[in-house]
Amino acid sequence: MSLTFPLGFTAAAMAAGIKPSGKTDLSGVTSASNCTWAFAGTRSTTAAACVTRNRELYAGGQPVRALLVNAGNANAATGRRGAADNADMADAFGSVLNVPARGVLTASTGIIGHLLPMDRVLSGIEHLPDELTEGADAFASAIMTTDTRPKTAQATLSTGARIVGTAKGSGMIHPDMATMFAFAFTDAAVEQEALRAAFPPIVNRTFNAVTVDGDTSTNDMALVLANGQAGEVPLEEFLTALEGVMRDLAQQIAADGEGATKLLTVQVSGARTEAEALAAARTCCVSPLLKSAVHGNDPNWGRVIMAVGRSGAAVDVGRLTVSVQGQPVFAGGPLPYDAAQVSASMKAEEVRFVIDLGVGKASGEAWGCDLSADYVRINAEYTT
Template identity: 80%
Template sequence: MSDFSLTFPRGFRAAALAAGLKPSGKPDLSCVVSGADCAWAFAGTRSTTAAASVLRNRELYASGQPVRALVVNAGVANAATGRQGAQDNAAMADALGSVLNIPEDAVLTASTGIIGHLLPMDKVLSGIEHLPEELSDAALPFATAIMTTDTKPKTASVTLPGGARIVGMAKGSGMIHPDMATMFAFAFSDAQVPQDALRAAFPGIVARTFNAVTVDGDTSTSDLTAVLANGQAGPVDLPAFLMALEGVMRDLARQIAADGEGASKLLTVRVGGAASEAEALTAARTCCVSPLLKSAVHGSDPNWGRVIMAVGRSGAKVDIEKMQVSVQGIPVFAGKPLAYDAANTSAEMKAASEVVFDIDLGVGQAWGEAWGCDLSAEYVSINADYTT
């Protein structure tokens, strides 16, 4: 359930409105602005057909300069739109900078929606002119305006000892697969943290959270994650902050997986006994993206052979004679097939909103976790009609 009372950390305000980009007429243009410069970290899609917003943000990131604001449109991805798309993306940042009286290069941009369509700049620029009128500390309007095929807004928050807060919002439902980030995910904090330390830790946090989510195996052109910290709550214990930030992002990642297009169940795969964390994550993600395993989850079929298959093709090291697999906590394989009540296990899967596979590869001590969802006929229906 959405938290209607959730507010941004001190010093942040946000606005959202309907600019006419979504055919539904729902809010589709939004911004977040900080009253002070922010330390920030960023990760963008690794797609080689990345959209204009990802490319521009990457350039700003390399400069190391602080940022003050973020502007987002939902409805048009502004990907595969050539030089005009890049100019339109820059104009979006410039327009928000002008109305907020901040530098254009202190504004991040993000666009999501249909690939290959140019932004309707008359609507975008007109909407940006009115965004300052809607500014408030309420978080839900922004979380709602960034949605596309999502069925619900996704938010998470935590308060640190001393009062500093981290508030996160995400969108994502389809075209979700690792190589970050295949969704939008933003975190805002009033903690004072060193930018270098934040950036050093961020890739690992992304790897264990948003890059551990897969819905359909397709990596987007447009999507990204960023964390902005304006320091207005003063210094915090850095390890505690980073742990809390990862917790917020983990929460958002699970919400994205649970809200996968057509999903009826969250799929969680926990892999231990791996040679390295990277191999554990690879094995877990491969299981979560397997159409065969996802279909079995949808049908509440405890077909553990599909787990063996997925782990094997992941390339992770495994000792099959020591390997163990459990479904909903029920052991089904331990170097050989185990006797278990398949009907009861199926009933456990059917009754649950989250289906969990625990796997031990039998070769080491490292572990990792990934999240996905079941594969339903509704997923096909949603994507068959996406632009028509």
């Protein structure tokens, strides 16, 4: 069943010749009215031109009307030329939509250090408005790079307003403020101040709780755009639904990690603070040793103890507990268990570790994936 955008949003996607494969690689979303919006971008000190420009627009506080995305080229580490090309993309898309350039956000993803083929990009932008529809599926596919499948999620509120989210990400996933790409669009009316205040904690509990390989991208960003065409909604209900959409997308990214065969979920409770719970969970998810054990169905809980111990979270080892796939394996010390039975239970699409740090009441959850030989193959062959 095809996915449609909320009221007032339309999108277009096309193959502009950025990707050598010939797949769709240029896409855009536009709103019939101005949007309030919230943004989170990578804190990498080598951030791409799109992140830098979006951050400047965010500080300005003005509404936006459109988002332009290219895949296959990150336009990162491309100097002044890359910044100028990014600005030209926004200007060109704004011109064909009759929208000010400062009302157009940009996002680029792909290989770092290559200049954009601007003749193809600008030619494609000219034709994008001809392809605008209410369908979201083509847009979700056009933003992919090494992803094996599109990532979408949606929610409908009690008022009938909707939230539709799309994301891309498979490798170079260890976000710091955001994730590879995550875009949410809603026809709910939400005040910009309230949206911006609530967005960072939501990002922290969702996209910042995802890791595939421990590498933070130069192009990471998350956005939510609200055009208000479906009217006002209860703020608490909206924020709960938005976090649910973002959480769904985050889990899809983890499950589609490069070379992944399993989703790795780590739940941590008994922490002093939510930040420490998330740190412990995320450290477990990024550990190459634990990820390898998950791939091999090895219930080696010692690797959990190791990861928690280096996470920076406070732990009372005498009260620390660990379970694998529902089987308790540690409670202040080793517990007897049937290793063969637990190993068999790990031959599943999702492997879950539950940990209690024994020092408080805060909790958090993170998601990752197993580490397979395919991860090495994919990245060894990425540019060659």
